[in-house]
Each structure stands twice: as C-alpha cells, then as structure tokens.
Amino acid sequence: MRAYSYLAEVLADKYDVDEDKIRPEATLADLGLDSLMVVEFLFDVEDEFNIEVPDDRAEFETLDEAATLIDELIEAKGD
Amino acid sequence: MGRRVFITGLGLIAPHGEDPVSIFDRIYRGDSAVQLVRSGTADFGSDLPLATVDFTAKDRIPKTQQLFMARASQMAVVAAEGALQSSGLFGVGQEGAEDGEIGVYMGCGLGGAEILQEGYRTYFVRQSRRGRPSTVPMIMASGPASHISMRFGLRGPTHTYSIACASSTVAIGEAFRAIRDGYLDTALSGGAEAMLNDGSIAAWERLGVLANSHIDGPEASSRPFDLERTGFVLGEGAVLLVLEAESALQERTVDPIAEIIGYGVSSDAFSLTEPHAAGQEAAMRSAITDADIEREEVQYVNAHATGTPSGDPIEIEAIKNVFENHASNLAVSSTKSVHGHLVGASGALETAISAIALQKGRIPPTANLTNPDPSCDLDCVPGYGREVPELTVAVSNSFAFGGSNATLVLRKV
Numbered sequence: 244m245r246a247y248s249y250l251a252e253v254l255a256d257k258y259d260v261d262e263d264k265i266r267p268e269a270t271l272a273d274l275g276l277d278s279l280m281v282v283e284f285l286f287d288v289e290d291e292f293n294i295e296v297p298d299d300r301a302e303f304e305t306l307d308e309a310a311t312l313i314d315e316l317i318e319a320k321g322d
Numbered sequence: 323m324g325r326r327v328f329i330t331g332l333g334l335i336a337p338h339g340e341d342p343v344s345i346f347d348r349i350y351r352g353d354s355a356v357q358l359v360r361s362g363t364a365d366f367g368s369d370l371p372l373a374t375v376d377f378t379a380k381d382r383i384p385k386t387q388q389l390f391m392a393r394a395s396q397m398a399v400v401a402a403e404g405a406l407q408s409s410g411l412f413g414v415g416q417e418g419a420e421d422g423e424i425g426v427y428m429g430c431g432l433g434g435a436e437i438l439q440e441g442y443r444t445y446f447v448r449q450s451r452r453g454r455p456s457t458v459p460m461i462m463a464s465g466p467a468s469h470i471s472m473r474f475g476l477r478g479p480t481h482t483y484s485i486a487c488a489s490s491t492v493a494i495g496e497a498f499r500a501i502r503d504g505y506l507d508t509a510l511s512g513g514a515e516a517m518l519n520d521g522s523i524a525a526w527e528r529l530g531v532l533a534n535s536h537i538d539g540p541e542a543s544s545r546p547f548d549l550e551r552t553g554f555v556l557g558e559g560a561v562l563l564v565l566e567a568e569s570a571l572q573e574r575t576v577d578p579i580a581e582i583i584g585y586g587v588s589s590d591a592f593s594l595t596e597p598h599a600a601g602q603e604a605a606m607r608s609a610i611t612d613a614d615i616e617r618e619e620v621q622y623v624n625a626h627a628t629g630t631p632s633g634d635p636i637e638i639e640a641i642k643n644v645f646e647n648h649a650s651n652l653a654v655s656s657t658k659s660v661h662g663h664l665v666g667a668s669g670a671l672e673t674a675i676s677a678i679a680l681q682k683g684r685i686p687p688t689a690n691l692t693n694p695d696p697s698c699d700l701d702c703v704p705g706y707g708r709e710v711p712e713l714t715v716a717v718s719n720s721f722a723f724g725g726s727n728a729t730l731v732l733r734k735v
Binding site: 290 | 384385386389390452454455456459
C-alpha cells in the first residue's frame with residue numbers, strides 16, 4: 244500500500260478534500276472530483292511515481308482500487 | 323431608440339490596486355504604477371518597465387478551482403465579485419432562474435499565456451509529451467468569461483471577444499447593444515489579461531513596441547504624446563463593469579456611476595500593426611452618431627494613445643478630423659501613462675476611469691508629458707488632473723493591432 248498514503252495526501256492538500264471523507268471505499272466522485280480533476284489527479288500520481296496508467300486500466304472505482312492498481316504499476320516497473 | 327444602459331458596478335484588479343476610488347485618485351494625481359521588473363532568469367532575461375498587479379488567488383478562490391484557472395481567469399473572477407458587490411447584485415445568480423439571465427461579455431487577448439508557456443517548457447525543455455491534462459481548458463481566451471459564469475451562476479450569454487487591444491471595449495459595446503436592444507437586462511462586462519510571463523514578454527520585446535526605462539526612472543517610461551516616448555508599458559489586470567437596463571434601476575436602490583450612450587466600431591483594412599487615421603475616425607463618428615449627440619457635446623477623450631512614436635500622432639490626427647473646430651476645446655488624455663497597456667483589459671480599465679471621471683467631474687491627466695510632441699498639439703492634460711464640474715460627455719477609444727477600432731461614448735448620470 245505504498246500509493247494509498249500518497250493519494251490521500253494529494254487529495255487533502257491539493258484538492259482540498261475533507262480528510263474525514265478520505266477512506267479506502269470512497270470514489271473520486273464521492274470526494275467531489277469531476278472528470279477533469281480526475282485526469283489531473285492521475286497526472287499527479289503518474290508524475291510522482293514515474294509510471295503511466297494505461298487507458299484500459301484506469302477504470303477503478305474506489306481509492307483502494309486506485310491504490311492497488313498504482314502499486315501494481317510501480318511493482319511492474321521494477322523500482 | 324432602445325433602452326438606456328447604465329454602469330452600476332465596478333470591480334478592478336489593476337496595477338494601481340483594487341479600490342476604484344483610490345485607483346482613480348492616484349491616476350488623477352499622475353501617480354504611476356509602473357515599475358522595473360526582471361523577467362526570465364538572472365542570466366537569460368531582461369529588466370523592463372511593466373505595470374504588474376499585486377494579486378494572489380490564495381484565500382480568495384477555493385483551492386480546487388484555482389488549480390484549473392489561469393491567472394487571467396483568477397483575476398477576472400475576483401474582479402467580477404467586486405463588480406457584483408458594488409452594484410448590489412452579488413449572490414443574485416444563485417437565487418433564482420430569472421436572475422440567472424445575466425450575460426458575461428469579456429475581452430481577452432492571450433488567455434492563459436503562462437499555462438501555454440509551461441506546456442511548451444514541458445515539451446521542449448523537459449523533452450516530455452506529458453504536460454498537464456488541463457492545459458487546453460486553461461489556455462482558452464474564453465476562460466475568464468466561463469469562470470465568471472460558473473462561479474456566480476450567470477446563465478445568460480457568455481461571450482469572449484479576442485480583438486487584441488480593442489477586446490474589452492468591444493465586449494462592453496456589444497453588451498451595451500444587447501441590453502439597449504432588449505436581448506438582456508444585465509451584463510457583467512470587461513476584460514482580463516495576464517501575459518507578463520517570460521516567453522510572452524520576450525515576444526513583445528522582439529516586436530519593438532515596448533518602452534525603454536526612462537532616465538527619470540521606470541515610473542516615467544510610459545509617456546504618450548511626449549517627444550521622449552519610446553513605446554508602451556505592458557500591464558496586466560482584470561476590470562469588470564456591471565451594465566444594467568434602466569428598468570432594473572427602478573426595481574432597487576442603486577446609484578449608477580455613468581451611462582453608456584454610444585458605441586462604434588470600424589476596421590482599417592490596412593495593416594497588422596500600423597494604425598490608420600481613417601479607420602479610427604470611422605469608429606469615433608459611428609459612436610457619436612450612435613449616441614445621438616452633436617460632436618460638440620464631447621468634452622473629454624480617453625485616448626487609446628499607447629506611447630509609441632508612430633501611433634499617438636495618428637490618433638490626434640483622427641480626433642482633429644472628426645471634431646474639426648471643436649478639437650481644440652477637447653481634453654484628450656492617455657491614462658496608459660500611469661497604468662500601462664493592459665491589452666485585452668485596457669479598454670475596460672479606461673472605460674471605468676472615464677465613468678468615474680464623469681461621476682466626479684475630474685479629468686485624468688497624461689502623466690510624464692513634459693515635452694509635448696508638436697504633432698500631438700491638442701490639450702493633452704499634462705501632468706495632473708483637472709477639475710471640470712460641468713463634465714458631461716466622455717469618449718473612450720481603443721484601437722487594436724489588426725486594425726479593429728472601437729469607441730464608447732459615456733454620459734454623466
């Protein structure tokens with residue numbers, strides 16, 4: 244779960260999401276991110292971990308699923 | 323004749339600050355907001371006189387909204403809030419559908435210039451194709467208008483006029499017409515420009531139209547009609563006016579600042595960068611005819627005059643041709659001498675200044691005019707403003723690169 248804490252931090256700091264709402268089962272829509280904010284958020288994450296989220300894998304729902312996907316991509320990159 | 327249209331609110335984010343009254347007072351005293359500013363880096367940049375705005379969106383716009391707004395949009399939204407508040411309309415868009423029929427008519431030249439620069443930096447300098455996903459919606463020249471509409475729930479037309487230096491004058495003129503002709507009761511109209519990023523400034527420098535710092539100091543660099551003028555001083559800012567139909571004023575208590583009575587436009591069909599007297603004359607004549615007044619009723623012209631060696635005498639020639647014998651009775655000043663050239667926001671700032679001038683009976687000066695160019699031989703109000711209690715009709719000119727000319731006529735309420 245390397246990615247989860249980073250996702251939570253960016254959501255709170257940059258997207259001003261209430262920390263109480265940031266939970267593994269929350270979706271980005273629940274947290275008030277519209278579609279443009281979601282792509283920008285993914286961009287932040289990709290930049291941080293130097294990965295690329297392929298379009299066909301960006302269909303996660305919850306924060307937990309997003310973190311799992313990103314962890315997998317980090318691992319696949321072999322850091 | 324259509325409906326009468328009044329300016330009922332002003333919101334400014336300008337080189338002289340944000341309070342319309344104190345901004346006007348400084349301009350009236352000929353107090354310059356121009357400073358020497360370093361753009362670029364220590365070894366790859368330049369020091370230029372500029373009219374920058376001391377502005378940050380921090381604590382003024384929600385953080386998540388700021389993220390997707392270029393500087394021009396941020397300034398526009400804050401200026402719009404000020405305009406709505408001063409007219410007593412703040413919050414109106416959120417209340418009911420009927421109130422949502424407020425239009426947004428904005429002028430903007432380069433949109434999110436600094437965001438475009440950042441995108442190119444990512445691509446060419448960092449050699450990455452992975453720029454910010456929000457780059458495109460942030461660089462649009464229509465961004466400021468869209469953000470104003472979204473933020474205040476204004477559901478009428480949201481239009482942007484990108485006509486270089488005439489952008490916001492045309493925006494105000496078109497809003498004026500829409501209200502006069504009954505398409506709309508209320509509009510927020512003006513302009514926003516923020517292109518004082520390094521790449522844009524370097525491009526302007528290469529065009530050879532910018533002023534050098536004057537020997538008396540950078541604050542003396544913008545000197546329209548003066549023999550020592552060397553070009554214009556770029557500025558930035560956002561200026562919003564609330565325009566309302568006469569009928570709206572009967573429904574609540576509000577003191578209008580001034581009335582807009584005429585608007586005229588023309589094109590030179592001549593040159594991309596050189597001004598042309600005939601086109602300027604056509605815009606002024608058209609505006610005066612539109613206002614249904616005699617040209618002899620005009621007392622003050624807020625000139626476009628940017629301070630370039632070639633441009634200022636052409637506007638003087640155009641004014642003489644339009645007003646003939648009355649030209650020598652006119653006061654003609656360029657307030658760009660103290661606030662610089664805000665390009666897409668310049669016409670809105672100068673319209674706001676002209677409106678306050680009418681309200682106060684005070685004509686603002688052309689600062690730094692110490693050695694007048696003989697070819698600019700009208701009364702250009704050198705140095706310090708002038709009390710003219712009987713001031714009733716003012717004209718504001720904006721003449722753009724590309725040969726688009728726009729003139730507004732305002733009357734004291």
